[in-house]
Amino acid sequence: MVTNLNKTVCVIGLGYIGLPTASLLGTKGYKVHGVDTSRHVVDTINEGRIHIVEPDLDILVKSAVQSGNLTAGLEPQKADVFILSVPTPFKDNHQPDLSYVEAATRTIAPYVEAGNLVILESTSPVGTTEDVVAGLLKDVGHDIEKEVFVAHCPERVLPGRILTELVENDRIVGGVNKLATEKAVEFYNTFVRGEVLVTDSRTAEMAKLTENSFRDVNIAFANELSLICDQEGIGVWELIALANRHPRVSILQPGPGVGGHCIAVDPWFIIASAPESSRLIRTAREVNDYKPEWVIEKVKRSADKFKRPTIGCLGLAFKADVDDLRESPAVDIVRKLINDGLGTILVAEPNLHEHTEFDLRPYEEVVSASDIVLLLVDHKEFRDLRASDLKEKILIDTRGVIV
Ligand code: SAJ
Numbered sequence: 001m002v003t004n005l006n007k008t009v010c011v012i013g014l015g016y017i018g019l020p021t022a023s024l025l026g027t028k029g030y031k032v033h034g035v036d037t038s039r040h041v042v043d044t045i046n047e048g049r050i051h052i053v054e055p056d057l058d059i060l061v062k063s064a065v066q067s068g069n070l071t072a073g074l075e076p077q078k079a080d081v082f083i084l085s086v087p088t089p090f091k092d093n094h095q096p097d098l099s100y101v102e103a104a105t106r107t108i109a110p111y112v113e114a115g116n117l118v119i120l121e122s123t124s125p126v127g128t129t130e131d132v133v134a135g136l137l138k139d140v141g142h143d144i145e146k147e148v149f150v151a152h153c154p155e156r157v158l159p160g161r162i163l164t165e166l167v168e169n170d171r172i173v174g175g176v177n178k179l180a181t182e183k184a185v186e187f188y189n190t191f192v193r194g195e196v197l198v199t200d201s202r203t204a205e206m207a208k209l210t211e212n213s214f215r216d217v218n219i220a221f222a223n224e225l226s227l228i229c230d231q232e233g234i235g236v237w238e239l240i241a242l243a244n245r246h247p248r249v250s251i252l253q254p255g256p257g258v259g260g261h262c263i264a265v266d267p268w269f270i271i272a273s274a275p276e277s278s279r280l281i282r283t284a285r286e287v288n289d290y291k292p293e294w295v296i297e298k299v300k301r302s303a304d305k306f307k308r309p310t311i312g313c314l315g316l317a318f319k320a321d322v323d324d325l326r327e328s329p330a331v332d333i334v335r336k337l338i339n340d341g342l343g344t345i346l347v348a349e350p351n352l353h354e355h356t357e358f359d360l361r362p363y364e365e366v367v368s369a370s371d372i373v374l375l376l377v378d379h380k381e382f383r384d385l386r387a388s389d390l391k392e393k394i395l396i397d398t399r400g401v402i403v
Contacts, residue, residue: 006031010079010111012104014041014072016261016324017121017155018085019050020057020162026064028191033079034072035107045072053323053351054162076111081187084108084133085121085155087261094268096125098132105136112137114147117183121155123208123262125269128152129201134176144176151175151184152201154208159260159322170194174204212266213281218252219263220284223291226254230298237400256376256398257291257329259318264288264327292329295374295398296336302372302394309343312370314363315377316349323351330376334358337374346370350381367393375399 007030011022014036022034036042044051048065050058064070076082086100101122112118118137120129129152134144142148153173157165171188173196175181181198188196199207222240229236240251258264267285271278303309318328325331335357338345348363349355363381367373373390375382378399385402387395395402 007081008033008077008079009081009083010035010076010108011083011085012076012108013084013086013100013122014045015085015087016052016054016159016162017157018083019045019052019061020054020157020166021083021085021121021155023057023060023064023070024163024166025191026067026070027060030069030081032064032070033077034070035074035076036072037074039074042072042074045070055160056163060163076108078111078113080116082108082112082116082118083121084119088122088124088128088265088269089261090265090268090272095272096269098124098128101128101132102136105133109137109140109142112142112148114143117149117151117180117187119184119187120150120152123154123212123266123269124152124205125273126202126205126209127273128205129174130176144180146179149175149180149183150201151180152204153184153188154204156208156211159319159324167191167193170197172197172199172204172207174199174201176201206270209266209270212263213270213284215252216258216263216267216288217280217284219255219258220287222252222254223257224287225251226291227294253400254398255291255329256295256333258288259326259328259330260324261326292333292336295329295333295376295396296340298396299333299337299372299374300340300342302396303342305394306343306371309371310346310369311337311343311372311374312346312348312366313337314348314366314373314375314382315379316347316355316358317351317377317379320378321351321380323349325352333374333376343371349377350379372396375402 009025009030009032011018011034014034022032026032041051048062050061084104086104089097091097120133134150138144156169171192173184185196226236243249267281271282313334316330346366347358348366372394375397378401383401387402
């Protein structure tokens with residue numbers, strides 16, 4: 001391991017990646033200043049508390065803040081290393097929205113000095129590190145060939161396991177030139193136990209998009225199977241378990257659709273830049289995006305059997321045991337069921353205290369009051385439910401967890 005010699009780091013964006021990264025670096029000897037546009041986020045962190053749910057993050061943030069190694073603010077500070085971890089969503093037409101990366105780069109530009117390293121960690125379309133980050137810094141007079149080192153190192157951590165994976169995962173590092181790559185590799189080697197793999201910034205960008213597209217395509221296969229099995233009267237989870245006993249088959253799990261800020265988004269970055277060549281990736285997106293509609297149709301067919309059914313929806317998050325609702329198919333499904341006036345819709349989300357749109361209830365109450373139980377997320381709380389306890393109810397289990 002290389003020592004960090006009390007270097008300073010400025011992290012822009014204190015969300016699901018920025019905050020864990022900032023607090024981890026704060027406990028590894030770096031002096032870290034985190035920046036966010038939300039006053040609430042900044043205040044919460046400065047009090048040593050967190051605004052998101054992620055195992056053990058509260059302990060890490062508290063310890064980094066108490067040691068004085070992590071501060072948060074609305075404005076950047078001078079630093080040796082700048083890390084940009086801001087959102088990269090897509091626009092209505094599925095084209096990448098790089099406005100946060102542009103804004104973050106403009107925000108740090110006046111603080112950047114010769115010798116600094118600037119790293120883009122946000123998942124980005126190919127060329128973003130060169131054209132947007134290095135490009136904007138160059139436009140304001142920075143010498144990105146010899147003085148300011150710009151690199152991409154995509155985050156690859158799985159929500160729910162972020163702190164472990166931040167340290168243990170291999171990282172892909174690619175600079176806009178050789179010198180930038182070297183500087184960035186040196187930095188990651190100070191706190192990553194996994195291997196730091198070296199490439200250029202465009203390949204690093206594409207690698208991240210590839211990983212998430214691979215997963216999307218494979219989930220689409222499972223979701224397509226769930227539609228076929230439903231028609232054929234075959235239990236899809238039993239089928240997948242059996243097929244997966246083949247030594248070279250490893251099918252993922254069907255669900256109510258693919259959510260989150262990564263897998264449902266990143267493949268579009270590939271499609272946007274190579275539309276003619278990415279037919280499989282596009283079809284996978286379409287298959288996964290169709291799944292929530294299919295679930296709604298299934299609920300409608302069951303609801304037709306009642307005058308005005310009570311439908312209990314279990315889970316809103318995009319996946320198990322997180323509070324993250326971004327791009328969550330469960331939210332879309334619940335919203336549609338309410339808008340369609342199918343009956344009385346009850347909602348449980350054990351990882352949230354409240355929601356601006358839905359009145360959340362304890363899941364036991366939701367289950368007992370419902371004619372139709374719609375399981376949308378495989379949260380640990382719901383795994384204790386048994387089909388035998390739901391006998392007189394209709395159960396639609398989109399995750400295959402209730403036995
Ligand atoms: N899902 C299924 N079936 C499965 C697996 C997942 O329906 O068998 C659904 C989940 O319910 C969820 C969505 O897919 O709605 C995505 O969940 P996930 O657990 O597959 O992935 P994320 O979005 O939490 O994190 C992914 C990870 N990428 C890969 O595994 C290739 C993570 O390593 C990345 O760092 C992250 O995207 C990211 O930030 O890009």
